[in-house]
Amino acid sequence: MHPRARETARIRAIPWWLKNTEVLGVKRVAFCTFGCRLNQYDTETVRTLLEARGAWRSVGSREEADLYVVNTCSVTARADATARKAIRRLHAEHPEARIAVTGCYAQRAPRELADLPGVALVVGAADKGEIAARVDAIEPGETLIAVSPIERAKTFIDLPISEMMEHSRAYVKVQEGCNNSCTFCIVPSTRGASRSRPFASVVAQVQELVANGYAEIVLTGVHIGDYGIDLAAGRRQLPELIRAVLAIPGVERFRLSSIEPASVSDEIIEMMAGEPRFARHFHIPLQSASDSVLARMRRHYRGADFAALVRRIAAAVPDCGIGSDVICGFPGESDDDFMETFALLHELPISYIHPFTYSVRPGSEAEAFGDQVSGEVKKRRTRSLKRLSADKGREFRNRHLGKVMEVLVEDGRGGAVARRSGWTDNYLRVELPADAPPKGLIEVRITGLSADGLVGERWHANLDA
Numbered sequence: 001m002h003p004r005a006r007e008t009a010r011i012r013a014i015p016w017w018l019k020n021t022e023v024l025g026v027k028r029v030a031f032c033t034f035g036c037r038l039n040q041y042d043t044e045t046v047r048t049l050l051e052a053r054g055a056w057r058s059v060g061s062r063e064e065a066d067l068y069v070v071n072t073c074s075v076t077a078r079a080d081a082t083a084r085k086a087i088r089r090l091h092a093e094h095p096e097a098r099i100a101v102t103g104c105y106a107q108r109a110p111r112e113l114a115d116l117p118g119v120a121l122v123v124g125a126a127d128k129g130e131i132a133a134r135v136d137a138i139e140p141g142e143t144l145i146a147v148s149p150i151e152r153a154k155t156f157i158d159l160p161i162s163e164m165m166e167h168s169r170a171y172v173k174v175q176e177g178c179n180n181s182c183t184f185c186i187v188p189s190t191r192g193a194s195r196s197r198p199f200a201s202v203v204a205q206v207q208e209l210v211a212n213g214y215a216e217i218v219l220t221g222v223h224i225g226d227y228g229i230d231l232a233a234g235r236r237q238l239p240e241l242i243r244a245v246l247a248i249p250g251v252e253r254f255r256l257s258s259i260e261p262a263s264v265s266d267e268i269i270e271m272m273a274g275e276p277r278f279a280r281h282f283h284i285p286l287q288s289a290s291d292s293v294l295a296r297m298r299r300h301y302r303g304a305d306f307a308a309l310v311r312r313i314a315a316a317v318p319d320c321g322i323g324s325d326v327i328c329g330f331p332g333e334s335d336d337d338f339m340e341t342f343a344l345l346h347e348l349p350i351s352y353i354h355p356f357t358y359s360v361r362p363g364s365e366a367e368a369f370g371d372q373v374s375g376e377v378k379k380r381r382t383r384s385l386k387r388l389s390a391d392k393g394r395e396f397r398n399r400h401l402g403k404v405m406e407v408l409v410e411d412g413r414g415g416a417v418a419r420r421s422g423w424t425d426n427y428l429r430v431e432l433p434a435d436a437p438p439k440g441l442i443e444v445r446i447t448g449l450s451a452d453g454l455v456g457e458r459w460h461a462n463l464d465a
Helices: 016-024 037-052 076-093 104-109 109-116 123-137 187-189 199-211 238-246 266-272 291-297 303-316 335-347 376-400 459-465
Strands: 027-033 057-058 067-072 098-103 118-123 144-146 170-177 216-222 253-256 281-283 321-328 353-359 404-409 419-424 429-433 440-449 454-456
Touching: 016 123, 027 037, 037 057, 037 067, 037 098, 037 123, 037 170, 037 216, 067 076, 067 104, 076 098, 076 104, 076 109, 098 104, 098 123, 098 404, 104 109, 104 123, 109 118, 109 144, 118 123, 123 144, 123 321, 170 199, 199 216, 199 303, 216 238, 238 253, 238 266, 253 281, 266 303, 291 335, 303 335, 321 335, 335 376, 353 376, 376 440, 404 429, 429 440, 440 459, 454 459
Parallel strands: 027 057, 027 067, 067 098, 098 118, 118 144, 170 216, 216 253, 281 321, 321 353, 429 454
Antiparallel strands: 404 419, 404 440, 419 429, 440 454
């Protein structure tokens, strides 16, 4: 059967909302997003497509809705389980509503998701642009699977958005897919080969978001360092794209999402050092500092290369927030391999660590690797890195006591609140007093530490006193 062909199964009788909303004319849709910033952007494109049809109105994820869209992640077995749990909960709480599932898990195992109760639509990564039409085409009691082979995705699906729900910053997706072949990863099979968004489209997207009041722009993608490599001759790549975004009037702060070590060029570091609006923050995946483990992962750098890069950044950009991902318990990782990773991260000026307990991804090359690390050892290593991350974070936050910093206040959620919060350019959360504005950039003096961030007061109020 053709992968895009309809697969149907009798699920339930015609629900009440199908009768009622035909009279009202507008149906309600809510969104539940898991995983990376890229998924958050993808959710916004789906919301924009649905609302553009005039028949759908977005509501909060905890509100009653006629349709719930679940955007999944599949980076670990735990991510899969979390998505399944959320889908079952939605169906239990809203048995008459339809559920549409998209994202990496949907691309990897569509039938598995289609068999869950309440799921009416499963849409693949290359089919997101058709989700609005697919939802409206579902007949009562049917489940539709619309998942094309990801190999067919040859160009970037350009689905612009004009706003981000419940965010003060705006993500701009500039690239999709990945050409690397890391043995632990299934992203190439769930998102396809690297595809870049046209240069002019990125600039136009940023201009519209700035016009709609967003002070911070975040460029995101699966592998943003590969931006432009698939474009026509004379292509413009990431450094030129950064310069173009910073040249747009109204961009008050600019940030990069996760970026591979080899993509952090001296040119990008110099731009950050010389441009105050370029947020002093890099998230650079390490995965392991052991060269033998990196070789089995098929990562194209050594631990010493990563260390040299971090030191270069720290020297050029004082107080730069530098975070990293680490996989704990990859097949064949010995105690010595792990301690090499731990020791390097302990030594380097890292501000936070995201440790992941390794889990086999179906379809990855590492699925066939022997020498698996026991579950208890993997968890113990993960706990060790979490403690190290807490120590590094506390040390980094302490350096900011008494400083005056610019903080991007998060959107107010309405109602009476004791505190608000926001983010510094170097990725520190700051708790603010309730009289802080609901959004925008403000100057704040750092007065203390919170459990996982900082506490601040409005600086102009202090001067007025």
